[in-house]
Amino acid sequence: NAGVMQNPRHLVRRRGQEARLRCSPMKGHSHVYWYRQLPEEGLKFMVYLQKENIIDESGMPKERFSAEFPKEGPSILRIQQVVRGDSAAYFCASSPVGSEQYFGPGTRLTVT
């Protein structure tokens, strides 16, 4: 059973460009979560999605950030007009209903 897949693993963007991060949950998992990790810190919750629904986006900045989990295909975290402060590791997790969250390997975003 494949784990949570994320791509790309590393992404470099110039200031002002867009970043798209993809996450494919584990087979059978219908819940997806995105977290951000700054260097030497714990993970911070951003958004929780189910298929075609955003359940809770309270941890996601209101400007420039958006997330989706379409009926078909991976979940996407999109960051528009990136700034240096967006540089971080972004992790996706998935779970079945009401169960433990399993994390992907992360996407390391560097904004130059």
Add this chain to the structure above:
Amino acid sequence: GQQLNQSPQSMFIQEGEDVSMNCTSSSIFNTWLWYKQDPGEGPVLLIALYKAGELTSNGRLTAQFGITRKDSFLNISASIPSDVGIYFCAGQPAYNDYKLSFGAGTTVTVRA
């Protein structure tokens, strides 16, 4: 999210020693989780705890869910070099199931 205080921040240990780390919160949690993160990877779930007072083992790892529901500890017995990494506690609050709050991590380095 809730603030979790994890200690110690880092530790150097001799191979074969036992290791102990803990996590405290000002709020109660429904679930405590312990993850290990290797450099460049995502967190891997080690142990999940669901009931106050619960003591759970996974190989050389033992974790407990505190009676007050505001703390948890993780023990590693007879440490080996592959125990190197960053250990994170995470809690799921009682009022919503999905939003994990993470501690800042305990970095473990083993001296051979």
